[in-house]
Amino acid sequence: MTNPELIKLVQSIERDYGTVNCKEAANDSRLKYMHSMYPSESKxxxxxxxxxxxxxxxxxxxxxxxxxxxxxxxxxxxxxxxxxxxxxxxxxxxxxxxxxQHRFQYRYYRGDKLIAKGTIKQIANKTGKTERQIRYCQLSTYRKYAHAEKYQLIRVRS
Incomplete structure (x- = not known):
């Protein structure tokens, strides 16, 4: 909004409400728009x-x-x-x-045998599985069912 447009807007608000502060003018959408475009210095x-x-x-x-x-x-x-x-x-x-993501190192086991170690991404690349499949063996839903071969993902300090 350019200065002449702003001046015209202020003049039209003054024409409607006068130059004295009044509560009706505070609710005017044009005045609210001006306040949003030009926030007060205190803010x-x-x-x-x-x-x-x-x-x-x-x-x-x-x-x-x-x-x-x-x-x-x-x-x-x-x-x-x-x-x-x-x-x-x-x-x-x-x-x-x-x-x-690359902060933690893991060990991936099948039964008692170590299959791979590294980050989850590295383990997924080595085993040919997705990262989601690797992470799945940590969930309680995986552990509660009996499996022929149980996989384990154990986080090791990095």
């Missing part, structure tokens, strides 16, 4: 603080290999809010996920 520091928090949080997500709740604590944000920011796409956690 600017808060917006700037949130932007710096977001930048700091994004930097920590990209560089650190810490759990999200710890990063949220470092930025002084509630962990639930932090998770919502990640799931909504306001924070990009793809690099964080990539770092975390």
């Amino acid at each position: 600017q520091p808060e917006v700037a603080r949130n932007k710096t928090k977001m930048k700091q949080a994004q930097h920590l997500l990209d560089t650190l290999n810490e759990p999200k709740y710890k990063i949220a604590k470092m930025v002084h944000v509630n962990s639930n809010t932090f998770s919502q920011l990640c799931s909504s796409g306001l924070l990009d956690d793809e690099l964080w996920l990539a770092h975390r």
